Amino acid sequence: MPVGGRKQPPVATELEAATVTSSLSGREWELPGMWNRMFESRVLSGYTTSELARISSLPGGESIEWCYGCGKCVPVCPVDLVGEYGPRKLHRKAQTGVNLLADADLWMCTTCGNCLRVCPKEVDMIQIMPAAREAAVTDGVMPAELQDVFEKTFRQGNCLGENPRRRHAWTKGAGVPVRVLASDPRPVDVLFYVEDYWSYHPRGQQAAQAFARIADALGVDWAILGAEEKTLGDSQRMAGEKGLFESLMEDVVATLGKYAFNRIVTPDPHGFNALRKVYPTYGHNFDVLHYTQLLAPLIDRAKWAGSVEAKVTFHDPCYLGRHNGEYDAPRRLLASIPGVEVVEMSRCKENGYCCGGGGGGMWLDGFNSDRVTERLSERRVKEAADTGADILAVCCPYEVSRFEDAAKSTGNEHLKVLDIVELIDAAMFPR
Amino acid sequence: MRIVVPVKQVPDLVEELELNSEGSDIDREFVKFVANEWDEQALEEALLIKEAVGAQVSVVAFDEPDVDQTLYTALARGADDAVKLTGAGDGWLSTAERARLLAQWLSGQSYDMVITGVQASDDLDGQLAGTLGGLLGVPHASVVVGVEPGSGSVTVTQELAGGTVVTTEIATPCVVGMQTARQAPRYAPISRIRQAMSAGGLESVEAPGEATGPAEGVELLRLYPPEKAGRAEMISGDAPAVAERIVEILASKGLVKL
Numbered sequence: 001m002p003v004g005g006r007k008q009p010p011v012a013t014e015l016e017a018a019t020v021t022s023s024l025s026g027r028e029w030e031l032p033g034m035w036n037r038m039f040e041s042r043v044l045s046g047y048t049t050s051e052l053a054r055i056s057s058l059p060g061g062e063s064i065e066w067c068y069g070c071g072k073c074v075p076v077c078p079v080d081l082v083g084e085y086g087p088r089k090l091h092r093k094a095q096t097g098v099n100l101l102a103d104a105d106l107w108m109c110t111t112c113g114n115c116l117r118v119c120p121k122e123v124d125m126i127q128i129m130p131a132a133r134e135a136a137v138t139d140g141v142m143p144a145e146l147q148d149v150f151e152k153t154f155r156q157g158n159c160l161g162e163n164p165r166r167r168h169a170w171t172k173g174a175g176v177p178v179r180v181l182a183s184d185p186r187p188v189d190v191l192f193y194v195e196d197y198w199s200y201h202p203r204g205q206q207a208a209q210a211f212a213r214i215a216d217a218l219g220v221d222w223a224i225l226g227a228e229e230k231t232l233g234d235s236q237r238m239a240g241e242k243g244l245f246e247s248l249m250e251d252v253v254a255t256l257g258k259y260a261f262n263r264i265v266t267p268d269p270h271g272f273n274a275l276r277k278v279y280p281t282y283g284h285n286f287d288v289l290h291y292t293q294l295l296a297p298l299i300d301r302a303k304w305a306g307s308v309e310a311k312v313t314f315h316d317p318c319y320l321g322r323h324n325g326e327y328d329a330p331r332r333l334l335a336s337i338p339g340v341e342v343v344e345m346s347r348c349k350e351n352g353y354c355c356g357g358g359g360g361g362m363w364l365d366g367f368n369s370d371r372v373t374e375r376l377s378e379r380r381v382k383e384a385a386d387t388g389a390d391i392l393a394v395c396c397p398y399e400v401s402r403f404e405d406a407a408k409s410t411g412n413e414h415l416k417v418l419d420i421v422e423l424i425d426a427a428m429f430p431r
Numbered sequence: 432m433r434i435v436v437p438v439k440q441v442p443d444l445v446e447e448l449e450l451n452s453e454g455s456d457i458d459r460e461f462v463k464f465v466a467n468e469w470d471e472q473a474l475e476e477a478l479l480i481k482e483a484v485g486a487q488v489s490v491v492a493f494d495e496p497d498v499d500q501t502l503y504t505a506l507a508r509g510a511d512d513a514v515k516l517t518g519a520g521d522g523w524l525s526t527a528e529r530a531r532l533l534a535q536w537l538s539g540q541s542y543d544m545v546i547t548g549v550q551a552s553d554d555l556d557g558q559l560a561g562t563l564g565g566l567l568g569v570p571h572a573s574v575v576v577g578v579e580p581g582s583g584s585v586t587v588t589q590e591l592a593g594g595t596v597v598t599t600e601i602a603t604p605c606v607v608g609m610q611t612a613r614q615a616p617r618y619a620p621i622s623r624i625r626q627a628m629s630a631g632g633l634e635s636v637e638a639p640g641e642a643t644g645p646a647e648g649v650e651l652l653r654l655y656p657p658e659k660a661g662r663a664e665m666i667s668g669d670a671p672a673v674a675e676r677i678v679e680i681l682a683s684k685g686l687v688k689l
Contacts, residue, residue, distance in 0.1 A: 138620050147618045154621055155465065156445055163446045243622025 006373055007084065024089075025096040048097040055094055060131030066121040067091045073115035073123070078354040079108050082379055083372040087115045087125050101136040107143055108368060110376065111238045111359030112318040117350060126238075126323075129359060133240025142240065143367040146360055150241050157230035157248070158196045159363070168226040170198070170205035174212035180226035187260035190215075190222035190294065193275075195268035196231050197397035203404070204397050210425035211267065211291060217428060218298045222265070228255050232266075234274035234319075239360025245274075246282075253284050263287040265294045267421075269319035269396050270358070276324060290320055292329035292395050292420065299336045299424075306430030307339030308423050313389035314342065315380065315403070316352035317396035330395050333420050337427045343387045353380050357398035377406040385412045395420045432486040432543045432580065434477045437533055437563075438470035438505065440495035441553045454654055456522055464496040466504070469548025475612035476578055477546050478509045484580050486543075487511045491536070493519050493529070499633065506627040507619035515635045520642035526558045528642050534566035535639035542604055544585065549573050549608035560608030570601045573608035 020029050056065040067088065074086035085108050094100050109129045116124055136142060137150075152161030171178035179188070192215075197204040215222050230251050237245035256264075264286050266272050275288040314334060320326050327349045334342050347353040354361075356376030361368070365375060381403055384392040392403055392415055403417040442448055442457060443465045449458040477488045490505040491514040492498050502513040519532055537545065545567075550557040557573065564571025577588035581600070589597045590610055666676045681687045 137618070138622070140618050140620075142618065144615075150618065150621070155443070161445060165446055241621060243620055243625055247621050247625060 006082075007080065022096065024093050025098050027096070047095065049095065051097050051099055052091075052094040055100060055128065055132055058131040058135055060127040062127075063122060063124045064091060064094065064128050067123045068121060070120065072118045072120070076114045076118050076351070078110065078112055078114065078356070078376050078379075079372065081353075082374050082376060083108070085109075085371070087119075087123065091123075100132060101139065102141060104367075104371060106132060106136060107146070107239075107360065107364055108371060109359055110318070110354045110356055110361040112354035113322040114318075114351065114354070117322060130238050130240055130242065133238075133360075134242050135240075137240040143364055145363055145366055146239055149360075149363045150236060150239075150244055153231060153233060153236055153241075154244055154247070157251075158200065159231060159236070160196055160200050162196075162200045164230075165227050167194070167199045167229055168224060170194075170208045171212070171224075173205070174209040176212050176216040178212050179223035181223050181259050182226055182228055184223070185259055188221055188223040189262045190220055191256070191259065191261040191264045192222050192224050192291075193232070193264050193266040193268075193271055194224055194229060195266055195271045195397060197401075198267050199229070201397070201401060203400045207267065207397070207400070207419040207421050210419070210421040213429060214295065214302075214421060214424055217303070218295070218301050220294070220298070223261075225255060225259075230255075232268075232271040232274040234270040234278065235358065235360055235362060237274070237278070238358065239363075245278075249279065249282065249284070253279075256286070263289060265289045265291055267291045267395070267397055267419075269317040269324070270398075273319045273323050290324075290326060290329070290395070292320070292333055293326060295421075295424075296329040296332045299333055302336070302424070302428055304338045304427050306427050308337055308391075308427050309339040310390040311341045311343055311388060312391045312393050312423070313345055313384050313387045314348070314393045314420075315345070315355065315384065315399060316349055317394070317399065318352065318354050318358050320396065321349060321352055330393075330420055333424065334393060337423055339427070340423065343389055345383050345387055347383060353383060355380055355396075355399050355402050357396075357402055362398050362402075375402075375406060375409075377402040378410050381406040381410055381412055381415065385410075385415050389415065391416045391418055391423070393418060393420050393423060432480075432484070433541060434480065434486050434488050434544045434546055435537065435540065435542045436470070436474050436477050436488060436490045436505075436510070437529075437545065437547045437559070438474065438490055438492045438501060439467045439529070439548070439551050440464040440492070440498050440501060441467045441551050444552070448656065450654055450656075455651060456654065459496050459521065462496075464498070466501040467548050467551040467553075469550055469609060471548075471616040472612045473546040473548050473607075473609040474505055474508065474510065475614065475616040476575075476607075476609055477544075478617070479613055480544075480578060480580055481509065486580075489514060489542075491516065491533070493517075493524060493532075493638065494635075495524075499628075500624075502633055503624050503627040504619045506632055507623035508617055513633050515633050516638040517635050518641065519638035522642065523553075524642050525646075526554060526556050527562060527646065530559055530562035530566060532638055532640055532642075534563055536636070537563075537567060539639075544578070544580075544603060545606040546578065546609055547606070549575070549610045557608065560606050564606040567604075567606065569604045569606060571606040571608070572599060572601055574610045575607050576609075576611050577613050578607055578609075 055061045071088045074080050074088050077086040080086040149159050153159050157164050198208040233245045233248040272290045407415045443463040449461045451458045480486055481488050488510045489512050490510045494515055494517040506513055560571050560573045572587045574589050575587045576590050579586040584600050584602050586600050666673050682689050
């Protein structure tokens with residue numbers, strides 16, 4: 001059952017003279033105005049397929065042509081549930097000659113990947129979206145808030161435009177020593193790639209500090225890059241700035257080349273995705289884990305000094321679950337915490353609902369606000385509250401701020417939003 | 432038509448400013464530099480003119496920290512060529528010296544318009560366009576928010592105090608100090624900046640002279656970050672108590688009479 005939001009019905013305007021205006025292309029067709037026109041065969045002409053051809057000619061855009069219009073993607077699209085959007089609808093727009101590169105719809109896809117899961121033709125929006133957006137960005141067409149993020153990322157190496165020298169300021173509050181490779185370059189087992197939100201966002205910093213205490217207690221040999229770290233920029237890539245991603249990658253690979261480590265561990269599923277799937281296509285191969293995958297096999301060593309007596313529901317990050325197939329590690333961690341009772345939301349695992357932050361959506365809440373009846377994060381928080389949970393557990397740095405805001409705006413303040421490391425930390429080191 | 436756009440590097444205020452060990456300048460090795468935002472407005476206006484009527488847009492800068500990125504970004508945005516003036520010194524260039532050296536370089540160039548930022552965030556003196564116009568002996572206009580090219584002249588719109596807007600026709604060649612362009616500075620796709628970098632289209636030219644330091648009679652005594660004065664007082668209590676305390680504070684400063 002839907003718990004909130006509503007679909008925006010398409011607007012069809014039928015004029016007295018029986019002219020139909022397409023709400024997609026804005027074109028008008030003269031139709032015979034008789035009551036039985038639907039039963040007669042008719043030809044609608046005037047389409048140009050040049051727009052579809054343009055998208056499919058972009059490297060990565062080829063599969064848009066494979067669509068045979070079944071529409072299975074639309075009901076699983078998280079954006080369509082709160083608006084009027086979906087891959088097949090986008091395809092139809094292109095078919096009828098709408099210039100997608102200048103259309104606001106181009107920026108609504110969160111690249112959550114649920115459409116690809118159900119598509120019988122493997123029309124791949126995960127390839128099509130960044131390709132089409134890159135073409136728009138190259139023409140200088142993009143939402144202003146996205147341009148701002150691209151410029152900040154290029155200038156400061158992080159999407160928040162924060163001081164790069166303060167990237168590891170969070171370590172001061174960890175309560176345990178955190179090794180920074182620049183000042184102690186000895187070989188290390190785990191290079192912890194902190195990424196932007198755990199480095200700079202106040203709630204992310206709390207999670208980073210919790211991780212430091214847990215890693216220390218579980219005997220992990222780990223270190224960070226500190227001020228040398230730059231974002232991996234995967235969401236900027238999905239939002240259309242491949243050049244920025246490649247420029248960051250050059251810097252990242254040069255920095256990583258200075259140090260000896262066995263594997264990279266990151267809390268950010270987007271960075272994890274970049275290192276696991278995209279870096280190898282450029283010839284850069286690293287052994288990479290999400291932090292839940294590092295901690296899950298070690299959690300038996302944990303000494304629990306307390307517990308978290310709460311009903312907890314878990315939100316699968318799209319880029320950890322659907323994109324990279326990891327559903328169990330976060331659940332194993334949650335199940336190990338004394339006192340925690342896990343309840344699942346109806347949309348979970350492969351069919352998990354998107355928080356709205358992927359593919360650049362993290363930075364487009366303002367741009368998209370006119371086009372959806374509620375934010376994806378708001379809808380998801382309502383689904384979480386519906387389970388009767390006290391805590392919504394997450395393991396993607398984008399989600400804490402998104403869901404905390406959504407809990408407030410939907411009147412679900414009783415629902416606490418915590419990263420899994422914060423729950424483990426609370427049970428291992430109760431205050 | 433040829434439009435020359437002088438641009439300047441200023442410290443990136445996202446980072447803390449650090450002084451050098453002598454306390455005579457900011458630490459130019461440590462601090463990151465970015466393009467002066469008003470100069471980006473100047474470049475945008477020049478590119479809009481180029482798109483409207485056609486023009487050669489040349490960007491010129493002194494060899495200041497991180498200047499290559501600024502110049503390549505300008506090329507990626509649509510500038511036709513970029514000149515880096517080298518050898519003018521490593522320290523801070525005052526606006527007067529900047530104007531003098533630029534005027535010398537410009538006197539060997541053909542140009543119809545010089546468009547530069549009305550001011551820069553490091554000195555905020557707003558003197559470059561005027562001084563440059565004076566030294567070159569050409570008309571100038573500052574605080575400009577729009578340039579319409581004509582034949583042998585341009586029409587400039589200036590924003591004056593109190594919301595007054597003035598439109599003036601001035602003869603070319605001329606110097607314009609840009610407040611804001613008609614649209615926000617365009618985005619330079621990173622792939623295009625990287626293309627420009629690998630094409631290496633910067634022209635390095637020896638500056639026509641060196642910085643000679645502050646004018647005679649001016650001595651730099653000390654450079655220091657603003658000193659922290661006082662601190663905030665948090666007022667607690669119910670509304671009448673808070674109001675009473677606010678009135679007390681205002682009265683003690685002589686701002687209200689009781």
